[in-house]
Amino acid sequence: MDFELRPVSDAGRIFVDLCESHQDVFSSRAAVHDRDGNFPTENFADLARSGVMAATVPAELGGLGVSDLRDQVVGINRLARGDGSTAIAANMHIGHVRGMSRTWRQATAAGQTARADGLAHILRGVVDGSVIISAVGSEAGSPQQRPMAEAIRDGDVYRLNGRKSFATICPIATLLSVVFRIPAETGEGWRIAASYIKRSTPGVEIQDNWDALGMRASGSNDIVFRDCLISSRDVLDIGPWGVMTDRVLALAAHGIIGLLGAFLGIAESARALALRQITARGRGGESGVQHQVAEMEAALASARATLERAAAHANELLYGSTSPATRDQVVLAAKEGQLAKMIVARHVIDVVDRAMTLSGGSGYMAASPLARMYRDVRAAPFMQPFSPLEIFEFVGRASLGIAVI
Amino acid sequence: MDFELRPVSDAGRIFVDLCESHQDVFSSRAAVHDRDGNFPTENFADLARSGVMAATVPAELGGLGVSDLRDQVVGINRLARGDGSTAIAANMHIGHVRGMSRTWRQATAAGQTARADGLAHILRGVVDGSVIISAVGSEAGSPQQRPMAEAIRDGDVYRLNGRKSFATICPIATLLSVVFRIPAETGEGWRIAASYIKRSTPGVEIQDNWDALGMRASGSNDIVFRDCLISSRDVLDIGPWGVMTDRVLALAAHGIIGLLGAFLGIAESARALALRQITARGRGGESGVQHQVAEMEAALASARATLERAAAHANELLYGSTSPATRDQVVLAAKEGQLAKMIVARHVIDVVDRAMTLSGGSGYMAASPLARMYRDVRAAPFMQPFSPLEIFEFVGRASLGIAVI
Amino acid sequence: MDFELRPVSDAGRIFVDLCESHQDVFSSRAAVHDRDGNFPTENFADLARSGVMAATVPAELGGLGVSDLRDQVVGINRLARGDGSTAIAANMHIGHVRGMSRTWRQATAAGQTARADGLAHILRGVVDGSVIISAVGSEAGSPQQRPMAEAIRDGDVYRLNGRKSFATICPIATLLSVVFRIPAETGEGWRIAASYIKRSTPGVEIQDNWDALGMRASGSNDIVFRDCLISSRDVLDIGPWGVMTDRVLALAAHGIIGLLGAFLGIAESARALALRQITARGRGGESGVQHQVAEMEAALASARATLERAAAHANELLYGSTSPATRDQVVLAAKEGQLAKMIVARHVIDVVDRAMTLSGGSGYMAASPLARMYRDVRAAPFMQPFSPLEIFEFVGRASLGIAVI
């Protein structure tokens, strides 16, 4: 594949090679998991064994040391060529660990020993395979800045109740990074808080209710919390409730990048499949075929270029300086991340659609990988934050220099 | 629904009312048939009971007497609002019977008593429910003008062998209208022939292999013929093999119309569902919602208008005169039918896609009717003749006045 | 041209034949008027001579008696095949006269003799060529429901001041139908009023400032009113200011239809030109050409079908009953008119763009009619009311059953 995304660092190259090494096996397992809608546990055993699950743990702590967003997206992209569901599940864990590693590095540099040690403990767990993380932020019907799951203080503990959704990778997660709301200390209104909660904590119920049109093997179940106790020391206040904070915007900026890499990988597989079929059938000389192929290539070229550039810009805007990114930088990065989502989502859906057209109908059969890809790829525009119904307003306002709220 | 398609005759109005009366029940049964991929036999029992299955049988022979293509398309459209698979299966039978009724009328007028009586016998069978017809013309991998199933003469009979595909409604069909090739009498090359073959004929094997991304309850299985004997009197030579005859073009002109009515009905249901959801959630005031809705309405308006006009033109060009349509008229009608396919297929896919966007993600759950509609509607561009890889050349040539071959 | 729009009445057929008879001459004159941006006065002399200018005057009063919106749109369509600017200028007059004739008929039927006589006087002037009407409703920067030109009462007269824009055909207009605001009698707020004002009235200044990218020969100048006196008897209160009244919505419903006919005619000419060129160059066999042609035909098919259907529905909803249309009917008709604008505007722009592509670059030369058509056709989406920035909200709200304001 000529113009595919490439890693930018040595660690990235190792990571991407490993991801590619899993591709064929994951591809061969994809149909059954898709049909049954169950989680590809054996894929994750493979990923743990090869080191992919610890890719973003710092080398000092035993990981591969991948720290650049551009490298993350390329590896996830390669996994998705084998199986999209596995890729977005892996991305959930790997992306979160990348952020944690960055925080560990900052804490270490700042001499915050306790914090650094706590994080190092978790990161070492990632390396030995005892820790798999699911970031549990989304809720059906509520945007990221308005979580309805809430924790009420009761002496030294908080009591968490609520339902979170789209908790990708949760079937095998051991540690949940949960976002919820807590009453403000002023007594008026709410704050947003986050905490790591072990899966084994009483009151945590991971449901088995993910049953979607596509991405069926991603384990994106609901998680219900019932009177789940969290030590107040473990609850981190991360800002006001209901407000488009830098945290939510940063999520819109970098959180989307890895996911888009996965969707791109699905489209690349569909394209490869379609071209193999056309060649095998000797239909490459037909003008109708060539036209579809040219449009497919254009869509892919635009998707790859936009994603690569958005990843580089997010890297630069968010992590390019030792001082934290300014509000303007964060808004810019979020705008570009969401533009990338608009562009890549349209193009990957278009590429798979054209691959199906090129299949001449065989891709419409349930047993064809194209039928799965057609369903999988439709999830792209829904990726949070900023739904397809909200994204025009956000990008419009950010571009016009109007406050994004 | 404000601007929906409307019947144009009294018989059409009765037919459309009957079709509408089945809508809710069919809708309630659709999910299970879609999941299991089995044929909705009980829907067809209902359709037989209400008279829909005999809609296009002349009133003189006990049917509803629907003869106008415009009326056929509206009724099928209404059935599809309940269940797309049922609608295309019904269309297969109803459309074929409409053509047969027309032939009966012509034969009667021409005093061809034997032919008229033969057809009347079948048409009365349609009325009493003993005859359900599947038109078995398509083959996977071969266009309509080059069937590979072949019948070789052996004394007074032909011996038919081959595999036909996409034999919609075949699970309950009692009579198959089969197209195949026979050796030309000159000894060189092939002719195309057609015959009615009873399902019970030895050597007819209706497979149970329809398992697609969508339209899963349409029973579009393969049928295999193994040394199936047909009396030579029942084999009708219908033209040269490998040539774009008027017959194939007429199929491109009127055969597509009913099918497009079905796909339009699916899109209309998706639209109605999305608007109900938006209203129930009180989100109608959001600009992102209004924009999607406006585009959805535009797509529907264009699809309806184009389909209505194509149906009217096909009616006029193909049946408007007592003398047979000229080649130019047939080419024009075929061009407009295929343009209608291009336009309607794009729009109905777009409408269901926007309905899914408006669902905010709930439509992406497997249990949502939108997920089924999203899969169903993708079949539209594949409808034969002229695949999405061939249609540009056909329409381009027809428009430029170059021979279509 | 195979599937073009057709008149529906005998009067319409005569009108359309006449319009077609002017096509070649107007086409030959178009380039010079476009280059110099001046008004094609000689075209209108021809139109007066042939009877086209009196087409919508009732036969009883000496006109052709064209009363159906569908016939109006077809005639305008044919004029535009010769010259788009002439067609929209003619439409301004012909469409307004159609409405006036309808009012005359209603006044006559209701026994409102004085009103009927006044209108008959004007309509006879249309027939003898002494009356040419420009409807002066638009203002740059203010929507139809909020005119800023205002008339203040001063005894028995009103004194009108203000600037109106886009007064198409005004270079030869003798009578202006002007919309402005007047203080409400309650002393609070404004009302909207209309009056016929003779061009020769002191204080009326028709400017010569229309200098646009396209439609350069339409004479769509500004008109400035300075202390222009109008008898208070001639000032008609037509509703509250700032409100989306039935009157504005009806304009959105039927006013747009004739204009769209003109834009369609431009696209049809571009298409005909492109096909002639392709055929003359012997390039019809190229797949790249066939693909563009097929897409061009699809765009035209959708535009024609949608416009025809919208015209028929507007006719039925607005004029189908002897009682005035209900609010719901008016909103529906306005919605469909605006959907037609969305669809037709996109398609005609697309058709001319593809014709330019097919020209292989020769159409990009200033002297090519395609270059003029490319500029002309871009005016389509700007046609009032509802700008391209407002139309999604209007259509969205109308579709969702939310009040349109």
Add this chain to the structure above:
Amino acid sequence: MDFELRPVSDAGRIFVDLCESHQDVFSSRAAVHDRDGNFPTENFADLARSGVMAATVPAELGGLGVSDLRDQVVGINRLARGDGSTAIAANMHIGHVRGMSRTWRQATAAGQTARADGLAHILRGVVDGSVIISAVGSEAGSPQQRPMAEAIRDGDVYRLNGRKSFATICPIATLLSVVFRIPAETGEGWRIAASYIKRSTPGVEIQDNWDALGMRASGSNDIVFRDCLISSRDVLDIGPWGVMTDRVLALAAHGIIGLLGAFLGIAESARALALRQITARGRGGESGVQHQVAEMEAALASARATLERAAAHANELLYGSTSPATRDQVVLAAKEGQLAKMIVARHVIDVVDRAMTLSGGSGYMAASPLARMYRDVRAAPFMQPFSPLEIFEFVGRASLGIAVI
């Protein structure tokens, strides 16, 4: 402007700064040159004075030393924000000089002293302003690989006759790089040859016939050669006639890049203008506005990313190694260049179109810069080689691994 293209070298940064310094003045002069269709000679006097015209001459020879295609495209992009016509005219000269400087460097390294000295002489002329180059390769109606202008040998000279088109910048060019055909020495068929021909050579007639819809100030006139004598030593055989040689493909790969930078600059100016207007009118809060802006930003983001990536890849594939690029590399680079043309051309046309929509109609007035940009940007898809009628086949074949011919 947040995510604009950026230079990659120090020389590039100087070049881009200089280009930006001309922007406002060129912008102020653009309207008059566009109206009159004459060449902006004074802009080129400014560009000579500032050093831009010698940007791609090696520093050793007195130029700025810009050698990277990525830097070239950014500078041209900035010029185009002021005036698109000036930018494509400058690109013609600057791009050609970049190639010549590269050849000089190779000749020098290879010890080809005579060739190096000849080129150095021309390059020093570029620096002192006595040499301005127009690459005269295109002909109306013939693709790059089939020039019809021909030179016939006559002793020590060739006699050149023919007409070339689209000779951008020719009104001030002093040296023409002309491509034509010569009889093959074998006596059968033709070869393609190139020669530098001084403008002052007898028989060279630069016409004043460029009169197009847009890019009216680019001086893209025809040049007619009548018995123009060229020393046979100055005629360079560059390959077989009628064949898609590496030379033509390389043109498709790098020649298009600078031009696309110009078209992008036009779109960026249109976008900036539209946003300033919207902000000045206080309409940024309208949802219809935000939607258009978001789509405009997405189109720009994709265009920028794709162009940047294509430039980087062309650089790497064509110049990344000391050995000449292989056929596969050249085909790949040509494919990506043409994909960039497909993508960027669509997006820049779309951006200017949306800017016009956002203008609310004021951009449709002839005096608005948007009206000029709307016309200018439509030239993008016509840029050679590979017309919009041929590009799908080329890209399709290249992607399918079928020989491109």
